[in-house]
Amino acid sequence: MNNEIQYETKPAQGAEANEKGQIEHVNDVDVVKADANFKADAMQAEKMEHQMTVMEAVRAYPMACFWAFIMSFTIIMESYDVFLIGNFIALPAFANKFGVLNEATGKFVIVPRWQSALQMAGQLGALIGVFLAGPLTSRIGYRWATLVGLMAMNATIFIMFFANSLPIFFVAQLLEGLPWGIFIANAPAYCSEIVPMRLRAPATQVLQMFWAIGSIIVGAVTYHYNTRLDTSAYKIPTALQWMFPTPLAILMFFAPESPWWLVRKGRLEEAARSVERLGKKAKLNAGETVAMMRRVIDHESEESPNYIELFKGTDLRRTAIVCGIYAAQNLAGNLIANQAVYFFEQAGMSTDTAFALGLITSALQMIFVMLSWILTTYFGRRPIYIYGTLFNVVMLFALGIAASVGTSKAASQAQASFGLIVSVIFTFAAAPVSWAVIGETSSIRLRPLTTGIGRATYYIIEIPCIFLASYMLNPTGGNLGGKCGYVWGGTALACLITAYFCLPEMKGRSYREIDILFRRRVSARKFASTEIRPEEDE
Template sequence: MLTKAQTGTWMPAWVPESTIILSFLLMICAAVQSSTNGYDGSMLNGLNILPSYTDYFNLNAATTGLNTASVFIGGILGPLVSGVVSDRLGRRPAIFWGSLITLLGVLLQTAAQNIAMFVVARIILGFGTALSGIAGGVYLSETFPSRWRAWGVGLLNDFYYVGALIAAGITLGTGEWQSTWAWRLPSLFQGIFSVICILILPFIPESPRWLVHEGHFEEARVVVAQTNSNGNISDPVSVAVYKEIIDTLEWEKQEGRTMSPKEIIKTPVARKRLLIGMSAGPFSCIAGNIIASYYLGAELDSAGITDSLDQLKANVVLNVWCLGCCLAGTHLLAKWGRKPTAILSQCLLVVCLFIIGGLSKKYADNPDGASQSLVYGDVAVMFLFQGFYSIAWTPLLFLYPPEVMNYSIRANGLAFSQFSLNALALVFVFIMPIGLANIGWKMYMVNASWDIVIVGLIAFFWIETKGKTLEEIDAIFEGEKHSSVPDIEEVRLGKAKIDVGAINVQVQEKMTLS
């Protein structure tokens, strides 16, 4: 049964009473946004292999990099406004406008007549996906209950590989077509995910934390109940969660915390939160996956697999493998924790990169005399590398930053993380084909070396967020919890009791004063 909910914005909502059904809809919202990005990477991977695409645009190494990397120009521009838009308009409207802009980019990309039009389309597409992705990351982290947050927000990037798998299958199917529709049809299909996202938005509520900050207290209380206790506003867990939110946001306002982008660097604590939280974006970008994410063809060439059809098949298999690994990784993040999972994944990446570099060197030294075992061994380690990357970095990319950052800097902080990621990705995606062409296997060795540094940074600076609400994570940085209620998991498990009536009176008094 659907209940009409007030959202504090121009977008109405009809929300299901069941917490399970609502969580399922939230996960679909995350999945379809993630699929757009995954589809793009895998589609370009496939297109860069297709002669009908490379011949149509008469591509060389530089223009291949430009066509591919231009999406990250939009990915750099999008975060410049995403935080402000999400804070001012609301999380759901920001997702809506981001999805709409993405659709426009998809249509222009499909109709591209030359490199300039293709590049402009991909800039628009990148802008839209950045806006909806950042708003989605903040929205889901603020709306999902803490016990399901790892899965709910992790899926925002996990389904990257579902989109990638769909794109790989479509480009494989159109690969032998002798017309421009061999690449135009895969491009057009990319818009389906944004359409699904727009259709789901009317059936999910606004972020309860955004509603409280904007003064919509009753609406926020209802959303907390919908996401935690099937709409029961008297449930102890819902009451505790709601009290924790209003106490913490009230403290932030009393401290003079604003929603200005300058807030992310205003205090030492804010700067610490920003550096730790935003590090997930750059770390994931420079880990080494960009080679296989956008230039699998060149990577397989270096290993001795040069047939375009074989490369397209490898693209399909790779995405199935990575999807399984990122789902397993999300389970580890939920059960084991964010920090240990990231360290494990990063260490495995270092080992794989050194092995890939060594095997690729052996092939480069004598390509005609290379054994089949050498070729397939190199490819096997490349696949292992992508799987190990997916274990931690795929779900962490949108999960960790909003967890570490408090409300006043959350949207702008995640935007800054994505800005950093896309700025680095723009450089790396552009230079990778040039680097592989000039120094070949040495690119893997260079990448492995800086990955070792990342392991140390994670071990020394990251904090653990598993099992805590966003307000409880605040206490790690601020040194104290800003609410009198016990930790939510203690209440949920029955280890701590609360006086629901007394808390309701306190909440009502705060609402009256506000």
């Protein structure tokens, strides 16, 4: 196979031609066209991706794996701060400074309305951020949009560090949420676009691993400081947020742009160079890979993408799947995972034990996320999501039952155990599978907008759920403790039923095949069995 990138182009001034009349060097190229036989090249590139094993894909695209890892690292900042605020609510020093005395327990607590407000402020900011991310990324690309977000993150941390009241903490969280929206909208799309087909699942699921790592760091830091009663107990964990943005910005400055985005913009030569940077030249043909991308994109509209298109034709179904899978993250156990420390306290554990269990939960989540890479790569997305959610439905109802039998030590330990299991299994099945589905479902042209509005759905569902979760757990509110398992078990059951009828299996499918399956309106349960021939275009 020829590894040279060949294009037909008009010679520019100063260009030199070899004896066959082919251009060997062009200083200025106004119009770039792929080889006339680009469809054959595209079919060959797609065939190669289908034939690759997972390890062959890793060896062929080592730098794609590296840059997916770096982009995914941006998620650690949202995870860190989400869990940080959740842990601050349970932190004695923070409660003593900003809370009110609970006469029943003799301890200071943050009142429910501020618990909810602090935990939803970042999500509200991110909701705005994801709507900014789509048009911004479509215009300037994933790389520069991410750099904008990282620099904004550096600035907003200052406000949180110097906050001396709950309203200022609220504003700080709101502003920090803006760059979160950019990161969370761009990361799954970028990761799914720079790796070959066999690596789409693990490359996007790394996002969940970094979410777990963020919670581990927060858990370790707050566990260390939870016995201190001065302001350093929450100011030092806040300052540690500065560890991430600048180093990541330096790395992202040197990152390659998504070749799919470049092809969409007609910058074919740059796309080919990006492919070469992502893989080993000896193991791929950049010209054929760009041709494969052209084949998919040439069937899309040339107009600038807009949000209205997400709700038209077959794109409506794709948008609904992305929005639904995002929304389900908040309805199938995620809220217990995000409030693990506070949940353990309300289940009857001591503060020190609650923080220790929170740290153990986060560590187990990271381990199980890595195990999920194997499952989704070899067994697919749909079965792992459905069976994982079914297991959590059972565990959530078991949690509610354990909380209903009395207030004994055994009942408290059972509640803590079920809460831990729900948190861990959520990050083993539903959560990591969601990232793979999000990265694969949308069309290439509308991907930045689709992932953005999908994450917006996540925040729209999460914000009222945070209020509900805080009210249910807070002793001055609903004081339900583990009985909240009945509520989340019911919502998880609804997610399970919806997924059974609506979630398609896209394992082992190229983006061309996925486009065709959606255009043919194939049933979700028949996605895996429907045959698409290599030469078919629709």
